[in-house]
Amino acid sequence: MTKARLFRLWLVLGSVFMILLIIVYWDSAGAAHFYLHTSFSRPQAGPPLPTPGPDRDRELTADSDVDEFLDKFLSAGVKQSDLPRKETEQPPAPGSMEESVRGYDWSPRDARRSPDQGQQQAERRSVLRGFCANSSLAFPTKERAFDDIPNSELSHLIVDDRHGAIYCYVPKVACTNWKRVMIVLSGSLLHRGVPYRDPLRIPREHVHNASAHLTFNKFWRRYGKLSRHLMKVKLKKYTKFLFVRDPFVRLISAFRSKFELENEEFYRKFAVPMLRLYANHTSLPASAREAFRAGLKVSFANFIQYLLDPHTEKLAPFNEHWRQVYRLCHPCQIDYDFVGKLETLDEDAAQLLQLLQVDRHLRFPPSYRNRTASSWEEDWFSKIPLAWRQQLYKLYEADFVLFGYPKPENLLRD
Numbered sequence: 274m275t276k277a278r279l280f281r282l283w284l285v286l287g288s289v290f291m292i293l294l295i296i297v298y299w300d301s302a303g304a305a306h307f308y309l310h311t312s313f314s315r316p317q318a319g320p321p322l323p324t325p326g327p328d329r330d331r332e333l334t335a336d337s338d339v340d341e342f343l344d345k346f347l348s349a350g351v352k353q354s355d356l357p358r359k360e361t362e363q364p365p366a367p368g369s370m371e372e373s374v375r376g377y378d379w380s381p382r383d384a385r386r387s388p389d390q391g392q393q394q395a396e397r398r399s400v401l402r403g404f405c406a407n408s409s410l411a412f413p414t415k416e417r418a419f420d421d422i423p424n425s426e427l428s429h430l431i432v433d434d435r436h437g438a439i440y441c442y443v444p445k446v447a448c449t450n451w452k453r454v455m456i457v458l459s460g461s462l463l464h465r466g467v468p469y470r471d472p473l474r475i476p477r478e479h480v481h482n483a484s485a486h487l488t489f490n491k492f493w494r495r496y497g498k499l500s501r502h503l504m505k506v507k508l509k510k511y512t513k514f515l516f517v518r519d520p521f522v523r524l525i526s527a528f529r530s531k532f533e534l535e536n537e538e539f540y541r542k543f544a545v546p547m548l549r550l551y552a553n554h555t556s557l558p559a560s561a562r563e564a565f566r567a568g569l570k571v572s573f574a575n576f577i578q579y580l581l582d583p584h585t586e587k588l589a590p591f592n593e594h595w596r597q598v599y600r601l602c603h604p605c606q607i608d609y610d611f612v613g614k615l616e617t618l619d620e621d622a623a624q625l626l627q628l629l630q631v632d633r634h635l636r637f638p639p640s641y642r643n644r645t646a647s648s649w650e651e652d653w654f655s656k657i658p659l660a661w662r663q664q665l666y667k668l669y670e671a672d673f674v675l676f677g678y679p680k681p682e683n684l685l686r687d
Contacts, residue, residue, distance in 0.1 A: 390624050397612040400677045405605035412599060412671040419508075419606040420501055427489035429593070429601045432507060433459040434487075436629055439507060441515040441602035444594045445526045446615050450638045451516065452480045457635060461485055472638050514611035514625055515602050516618070517676045520669040521684070524580075525573075525653050527594040532571045535561040543579070543592070544571045550582070551575040577657055581664050598672045612676065654684050
């Protein structure tokens, strides 16, 4: 009996060793650094931001032996050797034309904290949970399980293992600055060999570099068949958050930043097909600069036609800047702990950083004061046919309902 038990013990230990060996191999073992909650190594420059304490509502501990094992050995954060180490001398220039059109306001403002923020969060989460469970609201992918979500659709879930946070970023909802915050929290990007500690010092081009973030879609390469189980462990223990905004205002913002500026990528990939299909232009310039000089720009009506055209997504899924939030963040499969809104960004950001217990060491960058205001909706949609507006609402209805935005009745009737 003793020999049999010893044999089983050695078999288990051997299996564990082989699993770790495979993981190390996948992560290019020579330079791998595992960032655990009790990290084996930390950046040596400067004191790290505090990790959550024992008074957290959601204890970062495993609920089973399997989860505990995975937490200790597999909860690897961003690997330093995978991250860009470009050093920069200057922060992004806030006065540029791009930032102006995007609607940034870099003037510092103190967040006004409302005493009922806890209740507000409870209401937002209750609305979300209620409509996910309510059969009266139907939309594609609502009923599928988390295991059925393809890895390619998990690329917006950014993980910070050091502070137990998962952020689902939504383009056109202050995601650049929230990505900056996640880089500071995770220590994943270095400047002169030292992790960034000021979010605004991180250059924009690095913020949106996929290698600067550990996202769920990378787990398969790192952990293979264990990846889904590890995702579930983190989803169960970590603080999960996202930020949203009025869906129609988000579309206007996306149109302004991608088609009212000279953007070569978006011109070639999106503007040229739109101008050919919906504006009857057959001969178009090769570059956005030439097109703008010739006065050839996509109109907002062309953009709406593109979104409503049933052939659009037969070619490729919507670009992330106008893809629905429920398709980016899977709110009916993931139980989010915090739902922020751009309309209350200052207050929500302060509350979230407090929830993560980093508010004494980190502030959200100065406010993104939204210049694409909801009051503009009527002006932007005034030349859009009523039937198109109604179809567009149906296309984005789930985002309106799930996140508590009122139906824009003034745009949906004569």
